[in-house]
Amino acid sequence: MKRNVLIIGAGGVAQVVAHKCAQNNDILGDIHIASRTLSKCEAIIASVHEKGAMKGEGVLKAHAVNARNSDEVAALIRETGVDIVINVAQAFVNMPVLDACIETGVAYMDTAIHEEPNLICETPPWYGNYEWKRKEACAEKGVTAILGVGFDPGVVNAYARYGIDTYLDAVASIDIVDINAGSHGRWFSTNFDPEINFREFTGTVYSWQNGAWQSNTMFEVGKEWDLPVVGMQKAYMTGHDEVHSLATNYPQADVRFWMGFGDHYINVFTVLKNLGLLSEKPVTTAEGLEVIPLKVVKAVLPDPSSLAPDYVGKTCIGTVVKGTKDGKETEVFVYNVADHKDAYNEVGSQGISYTAGVPPVAAAMLIAQGTWDVSKMVNVEELDPKPFFEILDRIGLPTRVKDASGDRAWNA
Incomplete structure (x- = not known):
């Protein structure tokens, strides 16, 4: 069964994510890209088409969204009918995007820990300051949330x-x-x-x-x-x-x-x-x-x-x-x-973006296949690494x- 994907962000990592989702759209289905600047999303889509990255026919669409507004993100999730959100925007938006996923019942993943713009280097453990406070809500709603699934962390x-x-x-x-x-x-x-x-x-x-x-x-x-x-x-x-x-x-x-x-x-x-x-x-x-x-x-x-x-x-x-x-x-x-x-x-994209962008696509494929669809919040070391490595071997890392x-x- 295909699982449709929403990519939040339109930087270098998002470009990698979009290309890799397109290369595997037989598993990931429709692909939507959203950020504050619609033109950046459209440029990524143009790049995907230029490289001929789409494995099969399917949706590849750009959207404008303020990812710091949880209600806007939730509305976009409902509008697009996606099942998985890959958040590769600035770390300042992690919590509103995560909250939108919990509200709508879709899977969530990110590649870095949440930060507040006015705070630097808070008291450890950093995950305990924000994301881990939503563990109970994820479990109650049966929402799979995989934290820090870039390369490092991930x-x-x-x-x-x-x-x-x-x-x-x-x-x-x-x-x-x-x-x-x-x-x-x-x-x-x-x-x-x-x-x-x-x-x-x-x-x-x-x-x-x-x-x-x-x-x-x-x-x-x-x-x-x-x-x-x-x-x-x-x-x-x-x-x-x-x-x-x-x-x-x-x-x-x-x-x-x-x-x-x-x-x-x-x-x-x-x-x-x-x-x-x-x-x-x-x-x-x-x-x-x-x-x-x-x-x-x-x-x-x-x-x-x-x-x-x-x-x-x-x-x-x-x-x-x-x-x-x-x-x-x-x-x-x-x-x-x-x-x-x-x-x-x-x-x-350059190699730093590549290493950060390929892993969340591998994780999305594992969620789509049910292997990592765990219906709770986890960090990557809490999951079986072998299926992850098998896909990473195949798609570039x-x-x-x-x-x-x-x-x-x-x-x-």
């Missing part, structure tokens, strides 16, 4: 579950490592929405270690990682969404997130922050104009979606799990390598495993 959570279940008797640590070894050729840019990107790195770096929340500052703790394909890379411990659910589901393990940064990014970020240009507090110019510095920075930086044509190189993102097996210390790296140019050639026995496909 696929890396599934990697953790798989690595622990398959290779360990007891887990001691979970380290997510995200390396983008690609180059976009611009003097400076962020790979996704600058506003969200900078907010992520201006707050406290939370990790779960020794059975408690630990705090550091950004770029305080660095480590070199020797990874497949991309080689030796410097990464820094960073606060991130998946730490907050994995720490809840694996409280016995240390849980950390590491992201790669070059010296140039760190230098520019530090200058912007020290000048107050990453602030969300309004300032008044000499001409009497009230502006928000962070939004000005966002306005002058390249649109992340514009980076795609020139992007080259690869990403390596995965999860290192350590623990014991048969009384011996064991370490396993479950990972994926993606290529920016391959992503652009297929869907017109193959999973590999590296350990003392070698480097191989996960199911080899």
Whole structure:
């Protein structure tokens, strides 16, 4: 049975989601795309048709919606008759979109944790501040809600579950490592929405270690990682969404997130922050104009979606799990390598958008097939990862495993 889909958002990730839904519309059926700006949705639809992505005849339609208004989203869900909502808009709209899905009884998924525009880096666990407060409502209404089902969070959570279940008797640590070894050729840019990107790195770096929340500052703790394909890379411990659910589901393990940064990014970020240009507090110019510095920075930086044509190189993102097996210390790296140019050639987006956009489509297919239609709210590590990997292998993000026995496909 086909399950019709509504995509909320019209950025680079939404473009990937639309292409992948179109490639699998024998399972996902009608496809609707909605955002505040109708023309952006229409541009994505044009891209899908240009690439000939539609697997079969079907609906592919654009809509305008204010996703911060739950009633508007609910009305659109009813109008389109969709069964699954894939929310890849700014994280500020998660709760109103989730509430609309609960009200209308349709499945919900997102790729990042909810944020309030006026709050940065709230007290952990972050999911407990917003999404998890709707767990009971989802269960009562039988609504499937899969939180954080991008790549990180998302696929890396599934990697953790798989690595622990398959290779360990007891887990001691979970380290997510995200390396983008690609180059976009611009003097400076962020790979996704600058506003969200900078907010992520201006707050406290939370990790779960020794059975408690630990705090550091950004770029305080660095480590070199020797990874497949991309080689030796410097990464820094960073606060991130998946730490907050994995720490809840694996409280016995240390849980950390590491992201790669070059010296140039760190230098520019530090200058912007020290000048107050990453602030969300309004300032008044000499001409009497009230502006928000962070939004000005966002306005002058390249649109992340514009980076795609020139992007080259690869990403390596995965999860290192350590623990014991048969009384011996064991370490396993479950990972994926993606290529920016391959992503652009297929869907017109760069690799960061590709890795974020493919997984929710795989999850939607699993909901449509009944495998992940669990009628409650879950994070990805609470679901069986194997069917997820099987679809990801098939639609563009193959999973590999590296350990003392070698480097191989996960199911080899």
